[in-house]
Amino acid sequence: MRGMPSVLQMRKNLVVPPSVAKVAGVRVRAFSGEVDIEPWLELRRRAFARARVGVREWTAEEFRQELSGRWWWSQQRLWFADSIDPARHSPLGAIACAQRGSAAEPGPPAVHWLMVDPAARRQGIGRLLLAVLERHCWELGLREVCLETHAEWRAAVALYRATGYEEVISAGDGSRF
Numbered sequence: 001m002r003g004m005p006s007v008l009q010m011r012k013n014l015v016v017p018p019s020v021a022k023v024a025g026v027r028v029r030a031f032s033g034e035v036d037i038e039p040w041l042e043l044r045r046r047a048f049a050r051a052r053v054g055v056r057e058w059t060a061e062e063f064r065q066e067l068s069g070r071w072w073w074s075q076q077r078l079w080f081a082d083s084i085d086p087a088r089h090s091p092l093g094a095i096a097c098a099q100r101g102s103a104a105e106p107g108p109p110a111v112h113w114l115m116v117d118p119a120a121r122r123q124g125i126g127r128l129l130l131a132v133l134e135r136h137c138w139e140l141g142l143r144e145v146c147l148e149t150h151a152e153w154r155a156a157v158a159l160y161r162a163t164g165y166e167e168v169i170s171a172g173d174g175s176r177f
């Protein structure tokens with residue numbers, strides 16, 4: 001991270017089963033294995049290229065360290081939004097559902113690396129991916145979703161507020177995903 005980012009912690013209670021509204025021309029699918037690592041890294045590069053708080057590029061090894069090597073990982077917990085147009089190969093968006101705590105003491109699920117291609121924004125894809133994650137949590141009986149973002153990531157903060165996430169005032173327990 002560059003500069004002095006201000007981290008925001010947000011949370012939402014799920015009180016009704018989340019509904020997933022379709023977005024025309026977009027389908028959501030789960031991560032399908034090693035072949036999806038590079039497209040995910042490439043999407044991350046594009047999505048954060050102009051962010052006020054930049055993110056350092058990751059290697060495939062870092063993907064494994066931060067996502068697929070984690071205790072909470074399952075291929076069913078990372079989703080891509082793809083175009084239904086077969087000519088469009090690169091993903092339009094992605095989201096992962098991490099989990100705080102440890103396998104022995106699991107904490108609440110967390111939104112992890114939500115990102116949408118700059119050319120596909122404001123079409124409802126971010127909202128769609130969040131809804132997919134929330135429905136997954138609901139189906140597992142989990143009723144609280146948390147996340148960490150930066151105040152500088154204005155679009156993300158606006159999206160989270162618009163979808164019912166509220167800022168957590170206390171510093172939280174600091175536990176890692």
Ligand SMILES: CC(C)(COP(=O)(O)OP(=O)(O)OC[C@H]1O[C@@H](n2cnc3c(N)ncnc32)[C@H](O)[C@@H]1OP(=O)(O)O)[C@@H](O)C(=O)NCCC(=O)NCCS
Nearest residue numbers: 115116121122123124125126127149153155156158159162
């Ligand atoms: C944040 C991000 C995922 C939003 O994706 P998106 O597909 O454009 O979001 P949606 O179209 O679903 O937006 C849903 C709502 O969120 C809010 N919103 C999204 N982007 C916004 C923006 N730039 N300004 C103001 N509000 C915004 C609006 O309320 C919007 O509804 P509306 O379009 O009907 O007004 C995308 O901007 C992105 O990838 N940003 C860079 C990566 C990032 O910051 N990720 C978050 C990490 S925590």
